[in-house]
Amino acid sequence: MKKFFLALSLLGLFTVCQAQTTSSSPTGQPPTQQTTGVQSPEQFLGYKVGQHFTTHREVVAYAEQVARQLPKRVRLIPYGKTYEGRPLVVVAIASEANLNRLDDIRTNNLKRIGMMDGQPTAGSTPAIAWLSYNVHGNEAVSSEAFMDVLYRMTNLSDAVTQKVMNNAVVLLDPGLNPDGHDRYVNWYNQMVGQTPDPTPSAREHNEPWPGGRYTHYLFDPNRDWAWQTQETTRQRMALYQQWMPHLHGDFHEMGVESPYYFAPSAKPYHEDITPFQRQFQQIIGQYCSRYFDKNGWLYYTRERFDLFYPSYGDTYPTYNGAIGMTYEQGGSGRAGLAIQRADGDTLTLRQRIDHHVASSIATLESVADRSADVVKEFGQFFDKARNSPVGSYKSYIVKANNDPSRLKALQQLLDNNKISYGYAGKSMSVGGFNYMNRKTEKSVSVGAGDLVISAYQPKSTLLKILFEPNSTLEDSATYDITAWSLPYAFGLQTYGLTTRLTPGTAPAAASATPASAGSGSPYGYVIRWQSMPSVQMLAGLLKQKVRVRVAEKAFELENKTYPTGTLIVTRGNNEQFGPRLDTIIRAEATRTGADMTPVQTGFVAKGSDFGSDFVTGLKAPRVAVVSGEGSQPPAVGEVWHFFDQELNYPVTMLDGNGLGTVDWGKFDVLVLPTNYNYGRFLNDRVLTQVKDWIRAGGKLIAMERAAAFFAGKDGFDLKEKAGSTDSAKDRKAVATDSLKIYGDRERVAISDETPGSIYRVNIDTTHPLGFGLDNGYYTLVQNAYNFDFLKEGWNVGYLKNDNYVAGFAGRNAKNKLKNTLLMGVQSFGRGNVVYLADDPLFRGFWYGGKLLFGNAIFMVN
Secondary structure, eight states, X not given: OHHHHHHHHHHHHHHHHHHHHHHSOTTSOOTTOOSSOOOOHHHHHSSOTTSSOOOHHHHHHHHHXXXXXXXXXXXXXXXXXXXXXOEEEEEEEOOHHHHXXXXXXXXXXXXXXXXXXXXXXXXXXXXXXXXXXXXXXXXTHHHHHHHHHHHHTTOTTSHHHHHHHHHEEEEEESOXXXXXXXXXXXXXXXXXXSSOOOOTTSGGGSOOTTOSSSOTTOOXXXXXXXXXXXXXXXXXXXXXXXXXXXXXXXXXXXXTTOOEEOSSOEEEEOTTSOHHHHHHHHHHHHHHHHHHHHHTOOOBOSSSOEEOSTXXXXXXXXXXXXXXXXXXXXOHHHHTTEEEOTTSOEEEHHHHHHHHHHHHHHHHHHHHHTHHHHHHHHHHHHHHHHHSOSSSOSEEEEOOTTOHHHHHHHHHHHHHTTOOOEEOSSOEEEEEEETTTTEEEEEEEEOTTOEEEESOSTTHHHHHHHHOSSOOOSOSOOSSOSOOOHHHHHTOOEEEESSOOOOBSOOOOOOOOTTTSSOSOOSEEEEOOOSHHHHHHHHHHHHTTOOEEEESSOEEETTEEEOTTOEEEESTTOGGGTTHHHHHHHHHHHHHOOOEEEESOSOOSBSOOTTSTTEEEEOOOOEEEEESTTBOHHHHHHHHHIIIIIIOOOOEEEEGGGGGGOOGGGOSEEEEOOBSOHHHHTXXXXXXXXXXXXXXXXXXXXXXXXXXXXXXXXXXOOOBOSSOOSOHHHHOOOGGGGOOOGGGHHHHHGGGOOSSEEEEEEEOTXXXXXXXXXXXXXXXXXXXXXXXXXXXXXXXXXXXXXXXXESOOOHHHHHHTSSEEEEEEEEETTEEEEEESSOTTGGGTOTXXXXXXHIIIIIOO
């Protein structure tokens, strides 16, 4: 009974909060007071915003209704669909005069900054302010707030709205991640009863795995702005580049016990953030604080959320000249419609909405009050980029390393970000920084046709940040990875030049396309194993049951040298296809862009002939991936996306809770992404089954924490190092060791961390796990696992004493990462265990790791 009356009292509190917060907006203007005849969200939906979570389709439908009712001031701009088919739209709101010339405003902005040819037309230019909601799907308050902000922006009787409309064009994106949003909303609406239960342990506050935070493929869309690996990001960024807004606000939620966060951001700020951008962080904070102070709401600034990693919704716009910031409301997916906090207060959805609405309006007001300055500074940002770019390097030279596919992948990323490039028109020698050996060389050989990227271009600042060998950190306590340099991510020989080179437009002379190379019916085909297209072609051939073999040694044939790992397809053991084999091979080469060559003989000049025991057959593996509770959804999603979208190769996703019922005879490969729960998934009985399966010929690939789970377990060779690599002096305990400063606890803790730093890996390229990595491999280290070298197995990838390249690594972490195994293979009966201490598929953008992971799947037998 006590619980019953408690629920009634909390319901009463919830109802009162709703009545109070819906009766007026944060500035005291009644939200239903309109002179335009536009329906309020409540009138359209049939319930008050904050009483129910709204699906993405209903949110978009409301925006469509407003656009129909106010066509002279509101316009919908569709920009695509999600993987699950939900619409992606931006809502443009402007004065009638500005909406009539909306496209002129957009193109004039691009012309002023050099991203469109032509001269801008005369006349004043309003600031363009873009607010993005619900990038994390279960931070669903954002889409609810969007409807109130949209409605508020149609009310011309409101003084703030009038000011914003007179001085700015407003772009509102109701949901950057509709698939994740609806995953959360549909689940929550099924869990909640007529009366929301604020008890934190109630099921409506405990979202099941994987939660609504992520996209369909479980990627984090707020970390994908620069890399654009996901379809929603690519479509949104294509529209973003067509507008290049002057301000971008990104709306989020955080833990239930936190209040509200807005700018100014925490340190570190990237060194290339301009004084004006830093100053405007303060201005945003001042405007938001007025709204929050007036209502007595708690908030904080300058903590936790920094401006460093380049692929966020605040940093990416900032590095593209805009004022970018993050807003974080306490609550997130746990909060539901109402939740009781530790202090006994009840946080309601309506309260969370009010906070986001207030910060949205405050932000728009701040830019409206300084529209001319914002537009002026934005133009100066790009003037500087084109005429006096930041950074030491004025040009970058990128070589293909005999792998045009790897270079093509980099070019695609540059294209997506509107970073221009060209080619060297002639051979020359200049001084420059060599990314691979990290030395400045007096003579760098530039070959005709090498990729040349000039820093003198509109996107110069973004270019510099994406290519900088080691980003300068003003504070080591960061929110994300601290290194991302594209030459290391793509494994491409790159030079940074202090000399300005003007690139030409002509690419290197193209060789014959794989599809047309050769004619008739050759003896066979060889396919260089060197980057992702090679993996894609192998996957495509195996799916069609083509028999493929791999050369374990380099060989020379018909005056060409082919490296270890080269794929070989001969007519002799593919008789079942007849002449259709040539069609299949050439079609796959064309589809993937792999380097394929027809050959007339299997008799090689050097190395092993095609019939040698050192040319081994490959099978089409039946692959399973473990997912479920305890797994990090992005880690699972990266593997799923790799097979489903990049390889188009079948993969079975297993729920970890059901491993005890799996018919292991149906699989050849089991991938274990990082997971905190393997102790439960792989109990003694299941682990025995898995061991028996490996002994019978199965292959286990254990990644990150999954590898750590097996360290020290019976039958597995992986072990952690017995002692520290600290010196004896460092290890000596003294009485004062326990004297610590409480205020320094965060900084003390990070001495053991490496939140995304780059290391050069020593690779045994003769082992199948190292095939194709002859030009070196760089890894992104996120955890210092401290693994010892395998005593019986193969230590394929490892660090010695000085392999650090870039990013922050704490002192203790750096010590652990000396003489450490990163990639190893252990024979286990007739099968193998592959240990990967780092994630080679990190966020889908670490291009060099895709070949390594392809080796683990297809090559290690």
